[in-house]
Amino acid sequence: MDFVASAAASRMLVAGSHCLYCATPLHAAENAYRGAVTPTFAAFLNPPLAAFVLVPIAELPRAAGTAAFVVASLLAMGVGAWLLAARLGCPPLPTLVAVLSLPVAFSIAEGQWDALLFLALVGALVLLTRWPVVAGVLLSVLAVKMQAVWLVPLVLIAMGRWRVLLGMGIGAAM
Numbered sequence: 001m002d003f004v005a006s007a008a009a010s011r012m013l014v015a016g017s018h019c020l021y022c023a024t025p026l027h028a029a030e031n032a033y034r035g036a037v038t039p040t041f042a043a044f045l046n047p048p049l050a051a052f053v054l055v056p057i058a059e060l061p062r063a064a065g066t067a068a069f070v071v072a073s074l075l076a077m078g079v080g081a082w083l084l085a086a087r088l089g090c091p092p093l094p095t096l097v098a099v100l101s102l103p104v105a106f107s108i109a110e111g112q113w114d115a116l117l118f119l120a121l122v123g124a125l126v127l128l129t130r131w132p133v134v135a136g137v138l139l140s141v142l143a144v145k146m147q148a149v150w151l152v153p154l155v156l157i158a159m160g161r162w163r164v165l166l167g168m169g170i171g172a173a174m
Helices: 002-014 023-034 048-053 062-086 092-099 102-109 114-127 132-144 152-159 162-173
Strands: none
Touching (some): 002 023, 002 062, 062 092, 152 162
8 A cells, every 4th residue: 555655654754764765664664554564565656755745644543544644635536626627617527427436446545646646736737827837836746656747847848838847847846
């Protein structure tokens, strides 16, 4: 579960570790978070800022932390769907069906960042014309999943959206 790896990395940060990507300490932190010893562990592959952002809920007991992450994910999906329909003119029923799809449910059950990234992406789309630099900063949040972000700068260059690209660069630098 991605959330467990991120929560373990968050707890390592709080404990003062500077080795979020080292297998042995991460495995130990995941076992401590789970409260059980497992032979395998999920590698923490996100930027360090992702571990930092999760510190408040990673400090909660596992069930409460996981529940808080799921609730935040569901709220992000709901707000994103509302923004798509109300602010961007997407048809409500297909938007709702897409947001409630099985892949989305699987992503939330696995504790992945997808729902929160969805909200950042939709927020960027809403702000794209009026506040392009802020939209770019929101797009930089997609760097949590490198496989989701690598084409975005190329698309922005092709579209000539230099202010959005600047905002994305600012967000990436942060």
